[in-house]
Amino acid sequence: MKNNKLVMIMLIILIAITLVGAVAVVVVLKVTGTEKAEGPTIDEVIEASVDIPEITTNLAGNDLIRISFKIETDSKKAKEELEKRDFQVKNIIILSLSEKTSEQIQGSEGQTKLESELKDKINELMQEGKVEKVYITGSLLQ
Template sequence: MKNNKLLMIMLMMLIAITLVGAIALVIVMKFSGDDEAKEPTIDEVLEASVDIPQITANLASDDYIRISFKIQTENKKAKEELEKRDFQVKNLIIQELSEMKAEDIQGKEGQVKLQEDLKNKINGLMQEGKIVQVYITESLLQ
């Protein structure tokens, strides 16, 4: 009889611990999910963005391009790092453009591919954060 009572107490404690753990998990998942799903406001985007002024580069097809970018980072620390690495970013952009032909950059698909390639390569440089998006703000192909 004493063993049955002890077994019931242990079973009740196990159920109580499981319920508390499940409730804690639901609460943590609920609050952490809202932060990630929330899109940043335009002010937050601008605060975490860096302008890359106009760059002129020769393309592989003997054409040239004048192009400017705005690069959005994930936070202010990443922005500060990106501002310090501006010479490396410009170098990457020039190298990337020098291997492209005019046909590669023309049209939406070419521009989106250039943005994605630059995002990935710049993220390879970053240590304090990451690049969220690369925007082309000006482009003149001649």
């Protein structure tokens, strides 16, 4: 009889400790979960972005493309560096496009790949920051 009472008391204590621990975990997750990991505002994005005006170049074939970009950086310093490297960025864009056919650039998948490729190549140049995203702002394939 006495053993059964001890086992019941120990079981109740263990369940109580488990419940208290579970409640503590829920409370901690609820409190820390309310803080959202917000990205930059649109004003901050625009302040750290560089416009690349329309570039006309040949593709790997007889096709021409007119294309313009907006490049988002992670800081104002990176933006300033990118503006100084304007000629290098244009060179990267022209060389990348000259290796592609019109079929490789058409469609959202092709354009997304181009944006990603340009981001990676431009980031290799950067010293003061990095490129977060490359946006195609205009495109005409002829």
